[in-house]
Amino acid sequence: MIKKYIQRFYLLFIIILLYAPIITLMALSFNSSKSRARWGGFTAKWYVRLFQDDQIMTALYTTLEIALLSALIATVLGTAGAIGIHALRRKYRTFMMGVTNIPMLNADIVTGISLMLLFIAFRFSLGFSTILIAHITFNLPYVILSVMPRLKQTNISTYEAALDLGASPLYAFFKVVFPDILPGVSSGFLLAFTMSLDDFVITHFTKGPGVDTLSTKIYSEVRKGIRPEIYALSTIMFLSVLLLLILVNIAPDEKEDRKRILSAATVKRHKISRFLLRKVVPAAMVVIITIGGIFYSTKADRLGGANQVIVYNWGEYLDPAAIELFEEETGIDVVYEEYETNEIMYPKIQSGAIAYDVVCPSDYMIERMIENDLLAEINFDNVPNIKNIGDVYMEQSRQFDPNNKYSVPYLWGTVGILYNKTMVDEPIDSWSVLWDEKYKDSILMQDSVRDAFGVALKYLGYSLNSTDLDELTAAQKLLIEQKPLVQAYVVDQVRDKMIGNEAAIGVIYSGEAIYTQLENPDLEYVIPKEGSNIWIDSLVIPKNAKHKENAEAFINFVCRPEIAKMNFDFITYSIPNEGGRALIEEPELRNSKIAFPDAKELERCETFKFLGDENDAVYNKLWREVKSR
Amino acid sequence: MSNKLIDIVNVSKSFGENLVLNDLNLYIRENEFLTLLGPSGCGKTTLLRILGGFESPNEGKVIFDGKDITDLAPNKRQLNTVFQKYALFPNMTIAENIAFGLKIKGKSNTYIEDKIHYALKLVNLDGFNERMPDSLSGGQQQRIAIARAIVNEPKVLLLDEPLGALDLKLRQDMQYELIRLKNELGITFVYVTHDQEEALTMSDTIVVMNQGNIQQIGTPEDIYNEPQNAFVADFIGESNIFSAIMVEDKLVKIQGVKFPCVDTGFGKNKPVDAVIRPEDVDLVKPKKGLMQGIVTSLIFKGVHYEMDVMANGYEWLVHSTDMFPVGTEVGIRVDPFDIQIMKKPESEDAEAVSIEE
CATH class of the missing domain: 1.20.5 (Single alpha-helices involved in coiled-coils or other helix-helix interfaces)
Structure with a gap:
């Protein structure tokens, strides 16, 4: 019992x-609240928004199309290959199986990078077709591997018997061999389909601008946090797979019928339901995918004609409506691709794999790109709207672009302390609060080396670009002291945790701070009196850009006050565009001390600089020591 | 018998270094039950596959009904094969299996229905139409395989060890079944087996093969009673094979003892092989024998006793209905016409000699 x-x-x-x-x-x-930690009531709005979101839907259909196509092609090629390998003599067969298995054991990242190098070497332009080729490549071994055992089980003399009875080789194959290996072929297809759906790494390296699968799309959004629409999408996907499995499993088995004695009516009924469940339902799904794919791909602009501009920007960094407006106005197609960190963007530009026209790196990265001669000088005759950018930002830009020749400030912000007014006793104005025993276990630190050291160095009164080993060691000591007080080292969760009242104090970017305040009015943001980091993301044109004039037109367009304002509404990051700021309707936002602090406060702030590889290594070593203590 | 249907002319086949068929010549008559008999690896299956079109010879040609079919694809040949492992199509019903060849030929549905009915009746499996192959026993599957082949009305049916996978009792039943089928259908059977009993029971003609060469061609009686060399003698049934000296015509010296025999033309004092079947050895009182020996083992086999007799340092195998207990001293006699004299192979390697028809 x-x-x-x-x-x-x-x-x-x-x-x-x-x-x-x-x-x-x-x-x-x-959950109607965007927070992952707080239940805001029941809603279906994310589902509605999901289907209205062209970007996600396009990514979904690209994913399905690539999965379906690559699985189909790989299944055909792989099955033919398996048959060929099977016909080889034992010695060669073992060798061939080994050779075809190796790519499967290879790390994805190796496969991805080597495919990318291959495509670049042969001057393929990265895009939909390169993803497809890559997926077929890594799917092939899976198909071969699942077809092979079935082939081995298959009695070769059935094929010969068919020939013997007068069948042509092709007829014999499809009539006799194929039904026999079909389970292997279809499991190979399903495996390939799933592997393709699953893949992120290889897609990431072989995709071109403007093409995204779900995984790369979601990844590019991680920086701003995953949108609830994605939860809705995942739910739908999970339920459809579940439904499909149930349908296939409840379909009556044909073989079972043959073995049992059943009335003719039952057999007929089973035949019909089998036909419905095994053939009609999957076929209907394929049709939906195909139609949907066509629908969304005509809606979305794939690599168009020559008149285009390829923009490489941070994830969710530009209102899609602004892109549409630009396209309508100029007739130039915008191919828009996103990245997550400067470090991901940099090698792509450096390798020259894709000729981007407009990129939006951060301050220190611009300095590095100028040093490495990767940027083109902007012809400001084509960018008259530069006049809208505030002088103070042009001045700050000189830290990394001394003559203001290469970059146009796009968005900026500061790093500061976000605190919950109801959870602290006194107004906060200093980094020292992060070392206050009182707030043990309610402090959130940024989990990134420069941000963490920046805080400590500033608190000690040093420059956050310090390369002085004594200063750095002092900062490291401070960070180690702080460790017991810290609840968690996180990146984008600061936002959610603070909204959910899970912590009292957190180090956060100003742009996020505005958003959190809208969700939770108890939160307050301050730039500590010791000074902090100001960051500027600026638009630049890479040296190998193919559409430089279009790029300048695009930059000029986003410097327009209405567009700058529109973008501010979209992402709530501070804009350097004075004209745009003047257009913001809500006075509390227009005059927000978070978005637009006084110039005096900014004087205490510094931008990060590129410190060179050796100094980077020192920072990383010290930070590892902090984390591992 | 009637005229030649298949003529195999100077056929050689090798897989890599391995010579499987060595310049082979053979003809097959119409309505003949011809068996290719030999140990595994002797090339018999390869020869059958060449006939079926699944292998092509490196040299030589195959003439079928006056036409060269050496390079003809298997699906274009007027012969059908019954495979060793049945090779039924597992995803089709029995009826679909049988109809397979007829559908390709574009026969009408009524014709096909009739044929299925006829063929199933012929192999005693009436009413099995809707069953799946894997629900049948081995013997039933083999009969379906035969039915599937014969509905196409081939001129020749090739059978590749079709009974190899069956148990003894079933095998014997199927042997009679095959003979009956052959007589009812009146077509040529080319049968491959390594089982000499099967070959002797069913065949009109037996072709004994070894290492890619034909050793002897003849009726079952010829092969059994007058093996032309030690290999055939050893392979067909049990026998006592001696190294002997042909003293003169009709006299052979075995183990130093002279035996009268009926063979002539081997010359004087020539080394030969002498074959004596165990059932042809007569055991008599010691004094009445040409040589004397002692019974060293005795086994009851049902129809007869099997005894080993040690005489002059050689162990004779004897089948007899008379029983002599172990230890008994006996005399050995052999009737002259029961001694088969064969030429000695020139060397060890030449044991597999190629002989003329």
Whole structure:
């Protein structure tokens, strides 16, 4: 009796373990609050928004198209290959199987990079087709591997028997061999389909501008936090797979029917439901995917004609409506691609794999790109709207672009302290609060080396670009002292945790701070009196840009006050565009001390500089020591 | 018998270094039950596959009904094969299996229905139409395989060890079944087996093969009673094979003892092989025998006793209905016409000699 209960409990436990994550996700997809930590009531709005979101839907259909196409092609090629390998003599067969298996064991990143290098070497322009080729490549071994065992089981003489009875080789193959290996072929197809859906790394390296699969799309949004629409999408995907599995499993088995004696009517009924469940439903899904794919791909602009501008920007850094407006106005196609960090963007520009026209690096990265001669001088005759950019920002830009020749400030912000007014006793104005024993376990630190050291160096009164080993060691000592007080080292979770009242104090970017304040009015942001980091992301034109004039037109367009304002509404990051700021309707935002601090406050702030590889290594070593203590 | 249907002319085949068929010549008559008999690896299956079109010879040609079919694809040949492992199509019903060849030929549905019915009746599996192959026993599957082949009305049916996978009782039943089928259908059977009993039971003609060469061609009686060399003698049934000296015509010296025999033309004092079947050895009172020996083992085999007799340092195998207990001293006699004299192979390697028809 007890044994029975334990068995049941154990089963339940396993099921909970397996499905808890997916259920959490499904629950969150109905949460009307954007926070992951707070339940804001039931809503279906994310589902509505999902279908209205062209970007996500296009990515979804690109993913499905690539998965379907690559799985299909790989299945055909792989099955033919497996048959060929199977016909080889034992010695060669073993060798060939080894050769085809190696790519499967290869790390994805190696496959991805080598494919990218290959494409670049042969001057393929990276895009939809290169992703497809890459996916076919890595899918092939899976198909071969799942077809091979079936082939080995297949009695070769059935094929010969068919020939013997007068069948042509092709007829014999499709009529006799193929049905026999079909389970292997279809599991190969499904495996390939899933591998393709799953893949991120290889897609990431082989994709071109403007093409995104779901995984690369979601990844590029990680910086701003995953949108609830994605939860809704994941829920739909999970449920469709579940539904499909159930349908296939409840379809009556043909072989079973043959073995049992059934009435003709039952057999007929089973035949019909089998036809519906096994053929009609999957076929309908394929049709939906295809139609949807065509629908969204005509809606979305793929690599168009020659008159285009390829923009490489941070994830969610520009209102899509602004892009549409630009396209309408100028007739120039915008191919828009996103990246997550400067460090991901840099090698792509450096390798020259894709000729981007407009890129938006941060201050220190611009300095590095200028040093490495990767940027083109902007012809400001084509960018008259530069006049809208405030002088103070042009002045700050000189720290990394001394003559203001290469860059146009696009968005900027500061790093400061976000605190919950109800959870602290006194007004906060200093970094020292991060070392206050009172707030043990309610402090959130940024989990990135420069940001963390920046805070410590500034608190000590040094420059946050210090390369002095004594200063750095002092900062490291401070960070180690702070460790016991810190609740967590995080990046974008500061936002959610602060909104959810999970911590009292957090180090945060000003742009995020505005957003958190809208969600939770108890939060307050301050730039500590010791000074902090000011960051500027500026638009630049790479040296190998193919559409430089279009690029300048694009930069001029976003420097327009209305567009700058529109973008501010979209992402709530501070804009350097004075004209744009004047257009902001809500006075509390227009005059927000967070978005637009006084010039005096900014004087205490510095931008990060590129310190060179050696100094980077020193920083990283010291930071590792902090983290591992 | 009637005229030649298949003529195999100077056929050689090798897989890599390995010579499987060595310049082979053979003809097959119409309505003949011809068996290719030999140990595994002797090339018999390869020869059958060349006939079926699944292998092509490196040299030589195959003439079928007056036409060269050496390079003809298997699906274009007027012969059908029954494979060793049945090779039924697992995803089709029995009826679909049988109809396979007929559908390709574009026969009408009624014709196909009739044929299925006829063929199933012929192999005693009436009413199995809608069953799947894997629900049938091995013997049933093999009969379906035969039915599937014969509905196409081939001129020749090639059978590749079709009974190899069956148990003894079933095998014997199927042997009679095959003979009956052959008589009812009146077509040529080319049968491959390594089982000499099967070959002796069913065949009109037996072709004994070894290492890619034909050793002997003849009726079952010829092959059994007058093996032309030690290999055939050893392979077909059990026998006592002696190194002997042909003293003169009709006299052979075995183990130092002179035996009268009926063979002539081997010359004087020439080394030969002498074959004596165990059932041809007569055990008599010691004094009445040409040589004397002692019974060293005795096994009851049902129809007869099997005894080993040690005489002059050689162990004779004897089958007899008379019983002599172990230890009995006996005399050995052999009737002259029961001694088969064969030429000695020139060397060890030449044991697999190529002989003229």
